[in-house]
Amino acid sequence: MRRVLLLLLFCCFVLRSFAQITWESPCTDKIFCFDPGNCSGGTVTLWEAAATNCGSPTINFSYKIDLGNNGSIDIQSSDDTINQVLPAGTHQIIWRAQDNCGNVSQGGCTYLITVKDCNPPNLLCINGLAQNLVAPDCAVVFDVQDFILQVNDNCTPLHALDFGIRLTGNGMGFPSDTSLSFGICDQGYFPVQIWARDENGLSNACNSYVLVQENAGLCICNEYADIRLEGCARTADSTRLDAYRIRATLQGTPIQGAPISQIIEQDIQDSCFSLAFADLPLNGSYIGSVRAGRFGGDPLEGVSTFDLVLINRHILGQQPLENFYQVLASDVNQSNSISTFDIIEIRKLILGIYDSFPQTTSWRFVRPAPDPLNLAAFAEVRDTYPFAVPNLLNDTVFSRLDFVGIKMGDANANAALHEPAADDRAAPLVLRADDPLLEIGEEAWITFRLSEAAELYGWQMALQADAAFLEIQDVQGVSPQGVALTPAGALRIACLADAPDRFAAGDALFSVRVLARQSGRVSGGLRVSGAPLAPEAYTSGAAAGVRSLEVWPEQPTAGAVFHAPQPNPFFGETTFGLELPASQEVLLEVFDLTGRRVYRAVRQLEAGRQEWVFPGGQLLPAGVFAWRIQVGREVWSGRLVRR
Numbered sequence: 341m342r343r344v345l346l347l348l349l350f351c352c353f354v355l356r357s358f359a360q361i362t363w364e365s366p367c368t369d370k371i372f373c374f375d376p377g378n379c380s381g382g383t384v385t386l387w388e389a390a391a392t393n394c395g396s397p398t399i400n401f402s403y404k405i406d407l408g409n410n411g412s413i414d415i416q417s418s419d420d421t422i423n424q425v426l427p428a429g430t431h432q433i434i435w436r437a438q439d440n441c442g443n444v445s446q447g448g449c450t451y452l453i454t455v456k457d458c459n460p461p462n463l464l465c466i467n468g469l470a471q472n473l474v475a476p477d478c479a480v481v482f483d484v485q486d487f488i489l490q491v492n493d494n495c496t497p498l499h500a501l502d503f504g505i506r507l508t509g510n511g512m513g514f515p516s517d518t519s520l521s522f523g524i525c526d527q528g529y530f531p532v533q534i535w536a537r538d539e540n541g542l543s544n545a546c547n548s549y550v551l552v553q554e555n556a557g558l559c560i561c562n563e564y565a566d567i568r569l570e571g572c573a574r575t576a577d578s579t580r581l582d583a584y585r586i587r588a589t590l591q592g593t594p595i596q597g598a599p600i601s602q603i604i605e606q607d608i609q610d611s612c613f614s615l616a617f618a619d620l621p622l623n624g625s626y627i628g629s630v631r632a633g634r635f636g637g638d639p640l641e642g643v644s645t646f647d648l649v650l651i652n653r654h655i656l657g658q659q660p661l662e663n664f665y666q667v668l669a670s671d672v673n674q675s676n677s678i679s680t681f682d683i684i685e686i687r688k689l690i691l692g693i694y695d696s697f698p699q700t701t702s703w704r705f706v707r708p709a710p711d712p713l714n715l716a717a718f719a720e721v722r723d724t725y726p727f728a729v730p731n732l733l734n735d736t737v738f739s740r741l742d743f744v745g746i747k748m749g750d751a752n753a754n755a756a757l758h759e760p761a762a763d764d765r766a767a768p769l770v771l772r773a774d775d776p777l778l779e780i781g782e783e784a785w786i787t788f789r790l791s792e793a794a795e796l797y798g799w800q801m802a803l804q805a806d807a808a809f810l811e812i813q814d815v816q817g818v819s820p821q822g823v824a825l826t827p828a829g830a831l832r833i834a835c836l837a838d839a840p841d842r843f844a845a846g847d848a849l850f851s852v853r854v855l856a857r858q859s860g861r862v863s864g865g866l867r868v869s870g871a872p873l874a875p876e877a878y879t880s881g882a883a884a885g886v887r888s889l890e891v892w893p894e895q896p897t898a899g900a901v902f903h904a905p906q907p908n909p910f911f912g913e914t915t916f917g918l919e920l921p922a923s924q925e926v927l928l929e930v931f932d933l934t935g936r937r938v939y940r941a942v943r944q945l946e947a948g949r950q951e952w953v954f955p956g957g958q959l960l961p962a963g964v965f966a967w968r969i970q971v972g973r974e975v976w977s978g979r980l981v982r983r
Contacts, residue, residue, distance in 0.1 A: 360392070361448075365389050367448075371456065374494070379494065382455045384422055390437040390449075400439075401436065402436045403434060405422075427455065430453070431454075432450065461538050463488070469549075471522075479521065479523050481520070482519060485503070502537040503534070505533065527552050527559075528553075530549060554734055557734075563621060566736070569588055572743075574745070575753065585605060585632065586604075587604070587632075594621040600626075622732055625730055643750050647686060650670075651683055665744060666751050669748055673685055674699050687822065691824035701748065706746065768890040769888070769890070772790075773787070774894055778860070778862065784853070786862055798877075799889065800832075801876075802833070808858060809864055819835070830869060860902075867903065868891050875890070902916075902917070902974075903918070903919075905967070908980060917949070920948065924972060926943050926952070927968075927971075929967065931965060931967075933963075966978070
């Protein structure tokens, strides 16, 4: 018995010797801000975590706080959480952890807590000051207090705040000057920064400007001056419009010397522009003009068959457009009116017959309309701002030369200028398409039927045939002027009706005739292409609006349905689609052009519509590859192009 007791005591000793506590928290220094309305302290909330290899996972925590980090312990607690107000300053906290085996970790989690003021002064400035130079001194001084409309701080009284001012771009950090001086040669526009700093070193700044001018002609610095042009560009709904170009021209006749002719073209990356014809001889006569444009990009951006629906209803008097900017966007043939000729031109762009409008640019920039609700204001449209200076005496600024950017053909003004807006459209309108199994050389008409009743003002879609599988030969059920078949095997359809076409569930929307180049189901070589023509339908009645179109192959009575990989060509990844009648094993293989297999994977997929995302960008170099998918005895194959 004595030996057993000794053995038990020895085991306990060994277990305790090897048991230990490890800290799981980072135990790093932390910063807390003053509480609102408190300038002497802030609430500190902390807890830490540790782990033990003792049989019992329970750990008891306690802590000590050295206020001011001066070597003395001021607060002790056996709580496992700190939640109390500590005074301003830097303090040290020492955590202690003990488990049920008697192991103690003390001092392993020690760090500093800083409680301080985090809020800089609140500063509000006036929006600019103007001052005339007056002879004989021809100088003016602006004090920093001249610009301050309102200032306050949470902890520092107003009389203890520091202030500074400097020209924008002239230095960094808190400025040392409290005033700015301008002399005879400093006429013009100067942006400035106004700063305020509290007793804790926290600072804030606001922007303003000074306009130094001289109207009497008695303070002339030299024989030259500038003509500056300023304005902004926005869309019809006042959205900031960037990435455009300003073109300004100038013709001058100085009192001495040769005539002046200058052109400035400047690409603007912000909504507003500011440019200058510099160092022009004084006392000369100058005239010029300013216009804007936007070049590059996709002419089809924001343009769809829905725009044709809106334009057609406007022409028929069923629903007028909302403002003149929409009317101007619809006049793509520049006839100063809207007619079916504009519909024809826009539809040719949608169908890919045009790659741009023949008679107008993709974007048109005009001066703001005096009355945007006047839908017949074509006579008031101006693309250009003229300006004139009969006698240049000093620097001259022409401001508010603003433009409205119009995306031509985009009657509902939905061209994406920045990040795309959230899509709040109704649920998709589903088309059921025949999906027969064809042999090589076999032809078939594939009918696309509506899965629900609908009233349609129009719709658009692009079908892309994989040339190795299928060839699209003909289409029925759509007016010929609304169809275009490209040499690349893409079928574009833009259908428009004067009155809503009424369809019952199961009615055919259209049919296409295809020729099989390889044996397999039609869905393996025919897909809906989302770019550049988004598949959409435009409904009337109680469910009026824009609905996306989705095509689902008719589910066969047996066997699987395959959807060709999309996109193809691709860069990062592509997706194979399958519809399985039951849970089945699916094999995917990829080969290079030498026949060497470069990828193989097997997955067990559930019944129903499934997607296999293939991360080709991580596995394949750029080039052409062959793929093969096998489900039971059914096999599909084709080509992949990795860009």
